[in-house]
Amino acid sequence: MASFLENAYSLVHQDNAADVPSLSDLRTQLEKGTDESKVETMKRILTIMLNGDPMPNLLMHIIRFVMPSKHKALKKLLYFYYEICPKLDSNGKLKQEMILVCNGIRNDLQHPNEYIRGNTLRFLCKLREPELIEPLLSSARQCLEHRHAYVRKNAVFANDATCKRNAFAALASIDHEKALLYLSTVFEGIPNAEELLQLVELEFIRKDAVQNSQNKVGFSGSLGWAHI
Template identity: 35%
Template sequence: MEKPCTLLVHFDKGSPWMASEIKADLEGSDVAAKADAMNCAIMLLLYGETLPHLFLTVVRYVLLSEDHTIKKLLLLYLEIVDRREPKSGRVLPEMILVVGLLRKNLQHPNEYIRGVTLRFLCRLSEPELLEPLVPSVAANLDHRHPFVRRHAFSAVSAVYSLPHGGDLLLSGDAPDLVERAIAAEQDASARRNAFVTLCACARERAVAYLLANADRVAEWWPGLLQMAAVDLIRKVVCLSPSPDKGRFIKIIVSLLSAPSSAFVHESAGALVSLSSAPTDKFLA
C-alpha cells in the first residue's frame, strides 16, 4: 500500500545502479562523496524507494563519522527510514547501535550536535529507543547554551505526549525541573518551550504558575511565552468550566496593549471566544 504524501519533490532517480553507487561511496573514505551519497539516499527514500539493504551499510560506515554535515544527514536519514522490521513490527536490531550514537551525541561538547539530536528525538515514536535516552535528555535541560535547552524542553514534551510517555520520564522530576527552568530562563524561545513542556507534563502546575504570575504576564516580552499562555487559557476554559475564568480573562485583557498587532489580534480573538460580556467584546 502506498504511503500518503502531501509534498512532491522532483528528483531524477537516474540509473538503476544508483543504489550500488551510493553503497560504494558510503563505504569509501571520501567525506564529500559520503555526504553526497547520504543526500541521494535521503532523496530516494522521499521519492518512494525502500533501499532495504542500505541501512546496514549506513550503520557500519556512517554512524561513527564526526563530520557535522554527515551527522545531520544521518539524523535526516534515520527520521524517514523504516526503523521497524516489516513483518514482525519490532525495532530493527541495528537501532541499538543508533541509540548508542544518540546518547553520545547528547553528551557531545558541540552544542549544535546536541541540539539537532534533541530535535531529532522529537520525531521518534518508539518507546524502546527513547527510554534509555531520557536521562541524557534531562541532563540537557540546564545546558549553558539556549539552543540546546530549547530543544531539550521540546524533546521532553514530545516524549511525554507519547502513549505512556509519562512512564518513560521515570520519576516525577521532570515538572520540577521544567518549572524551575521557566523562572531562571533568559532565552525567550527556551522559556516558551519550557512553559509548553510544563503544560504537557503537568497542566495543573502550568495553570498555577500562570495565575501566580498573572500581574507580570504583560511583561513577558517578546510574545512567544504570552502566546503560549493564551493557548493554555483557551484549552483550560474550553475543556471544562473553570472557577478562575475571570482571572484568565483579566490576563488576556492585560495583553491587549502588547506592541505586536498580530499578538493583539490573537488575544482579542481569545477574549471574544471566552467571554460574552459586552465590555469584554468592546475591549476586543
C-alpha cells in the same frame, strides 16, 4: 496500529529519474567515499527515499560508514535519514540495528559541542518509537542542566511534550487571531503532531469552525480524518 502516514511520501525532484544509482553503487560510495562525497551520496539516498523507496537494506551500511563521521553536514543528513528510515521489522518490532543507532544518538546527546546536542534533542522530538526513546531519556534529561541555553531549550522540548501544548493553549486563550495565523503555518503537520498538542489544536479548530463558519470548509476538507 500503524499510522496512515507511515507509508506517505513527499515527491522530491530528481534531475534524471533514469539515472537512479543501484543499491550496490550506493553501498560502494558509502564504503569507499570521502566525507564530502558521502554528503552527495546521502542526499541521493534521501531523495530516493522521499520519492517512495525506503531502501531498508542500506541501514547497516549507513550505521557503519556514516554514523562514525564527525563531518557536520554529513551528521545533519544522517539525522534526516533517521527521521524517515524504517525502524520496525515486518512484525512491528524494533530492528536490531536500531540498538546501534540508539548508542550513536546517546553519544551525540553527550557531545561537548552544544549545537550537536541541540540538533540531536530536536531530533528526539520527532521519534515515535518508545523502545528507541526510553534508553535516551536519561541523557536527554541531563541536558536540562547544560550551561548553554540552546541545549536547555531543546532539552525541554525533547522531555516534555506538554510545553508545546500549553504554549499553544495559552496563545489561543490570549489572541485567537494569532493562534489561527500560527496554526495556518503548521497545518500540514497536525496529523503527525504529538497527541497532546494535536488534541488542543483540533479543539481550537472545532471552536473556530463554530465561530467562523467560513473556515469550516477549509478545515474539514484538509482534515478528512477528523470530525469537526
